[in-house]
Amino acid sequence: MPPSHTLLATTTPGLEAVALQELAELTGQQGWVEHPGLVGLPGDEETVCVLNLFAQSLYRVYLLLYRGTLTTLEALYAQLVALRVADLLAPEQPLAVRATRQGEHPFTSQDLARVAGQALLESYQRQRGRRPPVNLDAPEVIFRLEARDDRFWFALDTTGLTSLAERPYRRFAHPAALKPPIAYALVRLAGWHAEETLLDPMCGSGTILIEAARYACRLPNLRPFAFQRFPWHNPACWQAALARYPARHLPLRLLGYEISPRFLAGARDNAAAAGVALQLLQADATTACLAADRLVVNVPYGIRMGSTRKVARLYQAFGRNLARWPWTTLVAMTARPKLLQQHLPGVVQHDLEVRHGGLYTHVLVFGRGDT
Numbered sequence: 001m002p003p004s005h006t007l008l009a010t011t012t013p014g015l016e017a018v019a020l021q022e023l024a025e026l027t028g029q030q031g032w033v034e035h036p037g038l039v040g041l042p043g044d045e046e047t048v049c050v051l052n053l054f055a056q057s058l059y060r061v062y063l064l065l066y067r068g069t070l071t072t073l074e075a076l077y078a079q080l081v082a083l084r085v086a087d088l089l090a091p092e093q094p095l096a097v098r099a100t101r102q103g104e105h106p107f108t109s110q111d112l113a114r115v116a117g118q119a120l121l122e123s124y125q126r127q128r129g130r131r132p133p134v135n136l137d138a139p140e141v142i143f144r145l146e147a148r149d150d151r152f153w154f155a156l157d158t159t160g161l162t163s164l165a166e167r168p169y170r171r172f173a174h175p176a177a178l179k180p181p182i183a184y185a186l187v188r189l190a191g192w193h194a195e196e197t198l199l200d201p202m203c204g205s206g207t208i209l210i211e212a213a214r215y216a217c218r219l220p221n222l223r224p225f226a227f228q229r230f231p232w233h234n235p236a237c238w239q240a241a242l243a244r245y246p247a248r249h250l251p252l253r254l255l256g257y258e259i260s261p262r263f264l265a266g267a268r269d270n271a272a273a274a275g276v277a278l279q280l281l282q283a284d285a286t287t288a289c290l291a292a293d294r295l296v297v298n299v300p301y302g303i304r305m306g307s308t309r310k311v312a313r314l315y316q317a318f319g320r321n322l323a324r325w326p327w328t329t330l331v332a333m334t335a336r337p338k339l340l341q342q343h344l345p346g347v348v349q350h351d352l353e354v355r356h357g358g359l360y361t362h363v364l365v366f367g368r369g370d371t
């Protein structure tokens with residue numbers, strides 16, 4: 001493992017607290033929020049394995065290589081060319097630099113990626129006497145540079161081309177599917193425990209329930225990761241990470257309703273691909289039994305599918321039905337928080353703004369209250 005012992009990880013802006021809770025549970029380490037959508041924590045190679053294999057709230061895990069001050073492109077080059085990157089890579093691994101930027105700068109993020117790339121090639125050449133291959137479309141190694149105002153960080157992506165959020169179980173793509181890290185966060189915000197009944201009354205392709213099952217059973221994300229091809233990767237760490245969290249076989253009460261037979265069939269396919277047992281029924285959430293310990297739902301917003309008037313009627317009918325049944329906590333995600341609050345029974349305990357698919361959505365946590 002290279003000398004850095006700081007890991008950075010991307011998560012959903014607005015849900016950093018859930019990510020920090022998960023990281024603490026998985027690693028025993030207290031992390032911190034770098035800025036919205038980015039958390040940090042101390043870590044070693046086993047932490048890299050554990051996070052890539054088990055973290056459900058993250059998109060990518062980076063090994064921090066350098067933090068610096070951003071003034072000019074020349075100064076950036078001078079800082080990065082001094083890093084000994086060749087030690088990190090196996091011979092002939094094609095690399096690429098990806099950059100993002102926030103703040104006022106006289107250069108673009110493409111300029112940052114280009115200059116950082118030139119510095120890396122030069123540094124590599126000085127160490128090995130030749131240049132490494134570059135492949136901007138399908139690199140094996142991705143370096144990440146993120147600039148914010150006059151500061152930047154530079155890191156090695158341990159996850160690889162495919163984000164952790166791209167779960168292999170997604171055989172059926174629902175047109176309004178939740179990103180799995182958000183689905184996981186909703187389950188955690190509901191405070192669900194494996195012995196309780198969890199109901200998603202509008203389950204679409206089943207993402208929330210599948211993520212709940214993966215969390216309860218500790219199912220690893222078994223797929224190739226970039227770090228496995230680095231010369232410093234020790235396969236014993238991978239085995240140690242898997243041994244640390246053996247899968248649990250628990251009888252779970254995970255129940256999903258969906259009004260559309262097509263989406264219901266898609267949820268069944270996804271659950272089978274994920275290897276989790278869900279009880280999935282074709283039912284109308286405005287009339288079906290909603291008795292459950294906890295409910296978690298990503299309701300239609302009427303923005304991509306349906307109309308505002310239809311959505312208002314749905315929220316009203318769902319709210320009336322909810323008031324008839326015993327439940328303790330309901331977590332609902334919507335891009336129409338006022339409308340939902342107007343119609344749902346219970347008391348809003350938390351209201352988190354979360355960006356999802358280009359929309360500002362709200363995650364509302366309702367307690368049953370006295371209503």
Ligand SMILES: C[S@@+](CC[C@H](N)C(=O)[O-])C[C@H]1O[C@@H](n2cnc3c(N)ncnc32)[C@H](O)[C@@H]1O
Nearest residue numbers: 174176177178202204205207258259284285298
């Ligand atoms: C935003 S999508 C849920 C997406 C889901 N979380 C996923 O990741 O695939 C809302 C779902 O609610 C379903 N729905 C709408 N009205 C319903 C009702 N009255 N009862 C049950 N399901 C309903 C829609 O068919 C749609 O699949």
